[in-house]
Amino acid sequence: MLGYLARRLAASVLILLGVSVVTFGLTYIIPADPVAMIAGRNSTPAVREQIRHQLGLDRPLPERYANYLGRLVQGDLGRSYARKSDVGPLIASRLPPTLLLMLAAIVAELLIGLPAGIYAASRRGRLGDKIAMTLSFASVSTPHFVLGLTLLYLFAYLLSWLPLGGYGSFSHLILPALTLGLAGGGWYSRMMRSSMIEVLRNDYIRTARAKGMPEWRVILKHGLRNAFLPIIAMIGLDVGIFMSGVVVVENVFGWPGIGQLMWQAIQSLDIPIIMGVTTVAACFIVLGNLIADMIAPLIDPRIRLR
């Protein structure tokens, strides 16, 4: 277990190192001169040169990367060009809303996906199954921004049930979490359905029935846990999918998380923030997968960690 953890962590560090190389390389190519952004329009070439030197932009590339990595290891994500503040605290302050949103979205997609999938599996081939699966396809097929705007239009504008975006209370959370979670819910309902159908074919389900168990208990007690296994791995991957999703959703709903920060940073090409968010996102994705791998053996004792 510990050895496994150590190896997985080492692999994760390697991935993160790769991310840092790629991130650094890509941002280097982006044609937005930070000096121009900082120096302002009245600056003289001398001042611009000064700033260039301060930022270390006049050094050779490998040295810049080494410096970048050195600071990164110490948790220093650099300083934003546009926001004139350290990226680390900036991201840290934006992280809780995003994590809250992602957590709520995961809950939402599980709450939508699992029951729908179980229902469809239990009604396999019948009308209820077909309706559930077509709906799930529809939810998978809807782009986030279309869905977000539609929900906002219906529930916040026309019906006034929920606030028109913003942050603070549970009611603010519902629509963005739903927007983010609905597509995942569609995925999960499909996965849960096929997984459950697969599991319900198993001999031990027959054994459970032969014990005289009511069908709902057979499904929940013997089916769910086994059918849940493939989903666990997906939840780990969700973090990555959501990292892209929050950029869109946080903007539609005015949610003050790192997605919004990223969006604004992309618009202004604020490279330190882009790199910082990328790095933090990569950490979370890697962490998400790691946690998923750690949870799997709890659900299925056959999986050993090695």
Add this chain to the structure above:
Amino acid sequence: MIDFWNRFRRDRLAVYSLGVIALFVSAAILASTFAPYDPSEQFFDGLTLEGSPLPPSGRFWFGTDTNGRDQFSRLLYGAQTSLLIGIVANGIAVFIGAGLGLVAGYVRGLVGAAIMRFTDLMMAFPPLLLAIALAAILKPGLNIVILVIALVNWVQIARVIYAETVALSEREYIEAARAMGAGTGRILLRHLLPHLVPTVIVYATLGIATTVLLEATLSFLGRGVQPPTPAWGMMIFESQSYFLNAPWLVFIPGAAILILALSFNLVGDGLRDALDPTQRGRS
């Protein structure tokens, strides 16, 4: 083939969806015939005196956009772009993903590990950044969109195909082929690939929606299709803030994306069933 069609035909939803796709494709091909106006023409009277877009009317069936252009014509021409991106770009992504997943899943060892670590790396990486950087090297436009989507969308399918290939490689008939003296290439192409086709098709069709979304995001960031070329995602993004006051600007192209993606998904589902006569059979 006839057999296959007969199986496919049983899924009525898939057949209707195929019809819808055919409709979209012909609309895209024949856009210049059907479109009442030039999609780029900005009518001076295409906006109200106060500069607001016009709602659907007899003259502009789907209303006008914020530049006073005919939205119906733009939707038809936009189908060209969106379908091209959805099919070509996504197709390339599927090709890359399936190829890498297949090789990594069967060959394993160093090559397989290298491919999968690279996949992990890509998973941990926001596509938008990649898009921006690519556009920095290349001129933005349709080619960028296709390239970016191809480079971004392959990751998930590679993982899925990898997992399936690993499972398939354990099957006895693979061992049997090796015992006969079959080389790696033959096993990959003749014995593994045919079994992966259903998965590939499902993911290829599911990728359409993501693809159109990515196109929209890229266009918005100036990395995608450049104005005035219409593309559905861009049409929505351009008028996103109008969704309360001119909902047709958002919801008509939104519905087009939804219907197209849904149709592709349903067809993919139908194809998967039709392609798998054994219905998984044994083992």
Add this chain to the structure above:
Amino acid sequence: MNRLLISAAVLAMAIATPAAFAAAPKQGGAATITFNNDLTTLDPQVGYDWQNWSVIKSIFDGLMDYKPGTTELEPDLAESYTVSDDGLAYTFKLRDGVKFHNGRAMTSADVKYSFDRAVNPATQSPGGGYFGMIAGYDEVAGGKATSLSGIETPDDKTVVFKLSRPDATFLHLMAINFGYIVPKEEVEKAGADWGKKPVGTGAFKFVEWTPGQNIKLERNKDYFRPGVPYLDNVTFEFGQDPTVAVLRLKKGEVDIVGDGLPPAQFTEVMADPANKDLIAVGDQLHTGYVTMNVTQPPFDNLKVRQAVNMAINKDRIVRLINNRAVPATQALPPAMPGYNTANKGYAYDPEGAKKLLAEAGVGEISTELYAMNVDPNPRIAQSIQQDLAAVGINAEIRSLAQAEVISAGGAGKAPMIWSGGMAWIADFPDPANFYYGILGCSGAVEGGWNWSKYCNKELDARAGNADAMVKDDQLAERIEQWKAVFDDVLKDAPWAPVFNEQRFTYHSARLGGDPALFTDPIHIPVNYDYIFAKDAQ
């Protein structure tokens, strides 16, 4: 980010006096202002975008200021000032009883510290270059010194500025944010966080900043102007899409849509009679223009540049932005001193444009038009694109992030740029501010903001002459000279001026104050110090 992120911007000109308030101001109450984006910083030496511009103005003060709602200069932290005859020395007498929010009294040392800080490259101030006329600037800006030799503090209440050249805009510069006075001990204590926990002398005291969510200010009870401000609390909420913010304003949840009326709702809001008194309209001093890189074909040809000027249908573009602008005839906006009412510019004449292009003999033109990717700029760019296509110029649109357009412009890589979203809005109401950086030779260098790369040495010299006229009696003559400079710029057509925007501020019925305060030319979008809540108890 530039202070002119949004296209709708500033500088109201027609100004009623503050005395003409419709209702008597009350003390107390609160106001909530929404913005889509979080503020970047509240460091006055660093903050340079339209959003933080006025928040900084409410927290800090400079030696000079403008009368509320106007462009009329008056002393602020300075009680009075004198100018030497040669215009090379300004002596400011500081006001008594001015305290920082931390309770310490402000002194002349703080003034010197603040200007040193603005110019020091370590501060990375985007406005440090404004103070180039102060003696010792080059040493500090070049990193050779940390203190401006041109600023002297004979006593706690006196500051003397020695200039290296006479400059008619100097007093304006004493009123811009970069010259605001900050307390050294607080700056040093906060370090890198200074921009997040500002301490000034201004009408409002900073309370807290929840990043991405809100900033809270409260009334500075010790403010040196008695009775001001009226509001007890001001809250800025972020992450609020303007479309949503308008709906919330209608529901009474917020008071001011900081980003302005979104185009999507403009018609609807304007058409509602209930909103008649809630929308302040300020005539504007802003110019939206297209730059053409004069150093490269085809725009090195004057006839081509003129043809572009004639090809653009400004009326349609104005309609595109809900008529919130007037077609522009020249580089300067109408309300700017130096605007030439006699100059009618280039009229819309596609046939004439075609003829000019034929004369130029450049054949089919394929070029690129850069534009910032925030609405309505891509739309305006497309409109321009269609107009150009009509006369035979094929312009491909490059719709990019602001920073990239600026980089491309600075590097001279962009043949044409639509300036919307990045356009020049004067930091102070003087024609000089519309010239050097964007039309003069000093801006036409690598990384400079003169994207046309237009450099006319003769005009530069004439501009310098005009700015050397610092005496009060030279004022009219100076303006005349500037007028001539801008008329001649127009003849060379490095730009195609398109329109001059107006500003519309939508506020809740709870808020009172002269409409001019809601479209204050200096405090963008609103002068928080003087508006009040009608429902205050």
Add this chain to the structure above:
Amino acid sequence: MTALLEVRDLSKDYPARDGKGVVRAVSNVSLALEAGQTLGVVGESGCGKSTLARLIMRLIEPRSGEILFKGQNLVSLSAPDLRRRRRDIQMVFQDPYASLDPRMNVAAIISEPLDIHGIGSRAERKAKVLELLDLVGLDRSAAAKYPHEFSGGQRQRIGIARAIALEPKLVVLDEPVSALDVSIQSQILNLLIDLKKRLGLTYIFISHDLSVVEHVSDDVAVMYLGQIVEYGKAAQVLHAPLHPYSQALVSAIPEIDTQKKKQRIVLTGDPPNPENIPPGCPFHPRCPHVMAICRQIPPELQVTQDRRAACHLYREGPGGH
């Protein structure tokens, strides 16, 4: 006469599941097989008999040892040479469902080895397929069908047709009838016997079913925990087993003929985990005759000239106890 196949000290390890130590799947197996003979390999699941088959096929790499086919060591062959050599050694798998690619039709399955080795023209291969179908007793119409349209017995015929398509010298049969019903099993056994006579084949016949092995084999090797515990002529090994494990195995077969009551030796416990093979004789924890020496020293194999039994009971030759 040299043996067609000779295996010397063949061993195979797998890393254990817990990451520590190894699973000794096959250890120090030696055997020899002359052309035209059938060697039966029996043992229970996990005894290493399938691993042995795969090692001989070189589907997996041995840790050590030699596999001499016609005197040529297969272990040291390069990949292309090995592929050519595979023409002479073919395999029939246990599961007739899993060993046929469900997406290929029967003609494609049977002609695949011919395709791989580039034998004959397209038409010749087609003719060969039909010939093979005749040979294994399938209708020629089967060529166009897919595996899932056949029953288990018919599929096994397809598998056999595929294995003999290249006219190999040696066929490794890995539990070829275990998945089949009794009546079908006898059909397939008959087919195998016929083919052997007709084509002069040599078989390695792997099975857990002693009566089947007895029926087809000349020699028999009994495996337990990766090792051969008894080796000799089929009749001797299965009718007068020496090793206590072989004895238990033979006695455990339920007899149909209820008259033939016999003394059953019921072994206690399960076969031990191959990840954790006991020291000394691997069988000692379950052996009814266990002695002190069994717990320490692994027994030698040789008993008589043609009989080997790895048991300390026979240090002095058969009947030593």
Add this chain to the structure above:
Amino acid sequence: MTPGPLLSVEGLSVAFNTEQGRVRVVEDLSFQLAAGETLGLVGESGCGKSVTAQTIMRLLPSPPSHIEAGRIMFEGEDLAAAPASRMRKIRGDRIGMVFQEPMTSLNPTQRIGQQVAEVLRLHRGMNSSEAKGLAISVLKKAGIGNAERRFDQYPHELSGGLRQRVMIAMAIVCGPRLLIADEPTTALDVTIQAQIIELLKAVQKDLGLSILLITHDLGVVAEMCRNVVIMYAGRVVERGPTNETFQFPRHPYTAGLINSSPRNARKGERLPTIPGLVPPPGMRSRGCSFADRCPRVLEKCRSEFPPLAPLPGRLVACWNPAP
């Protein structure tokens, strides 16, 4: 104890709805099982023996399966007509069942002890500690050493033989009257198979229950069952005492089965076989399903199905039984 047989299947017919229409897989099946007896139900794959077992337990989902006709009398109650809720009470309590694959018949994600105890909690309403105590004692009875420790293990930690013991413990934990063992030894190695056979015998003796043993292995039947039912293509073809039936089979199919085993053949020689294949359900002719493979076939066999008729000491469904 109730008089008469414990289980009596009378004229049972089971059909499935398939894409080709309704297909009958079990037809007019009748047999009795006395209390304390072990009855062997023998046949090759596809003969309907597993369907029969699962129909008695009512484990087949309906649709697609249907009981078309017949009764399943168990302790005086017709299981074929019992409502689902009643069946749930009987399953696991009055009738236990053991399946072929001990690998897959246990839930891989639950501890084995819990899976045994679950039956008790379900039918006896025991709390978890009571159930655990009883479960451990039954596990011991099923020959599982160190049952206290094993209780908390997962199925994958056990060998095949132990798993089958767990299955048996689970089936007998409530003290059922009837144990249906569906190929209980098929997936096991011979030495383990012998252990399980001994265990089943011991359990039967101990609890006095009846066993319906379903298998294709004639040897196992010979060893365990006094009476045997031979099924072919969904029907009973021969029924009688095991000894006589195996020694002197009357139905040609029974004879073919016994003869085709290599145990009885001369080494290296061709084995006697039954030619051809079992006709799949839905492809069966009006006449005797075995007619196409039968060495003793008569004209009549192809047109009319022979009824199960009494011969001395035997019931045989054949127009031309062996002498």
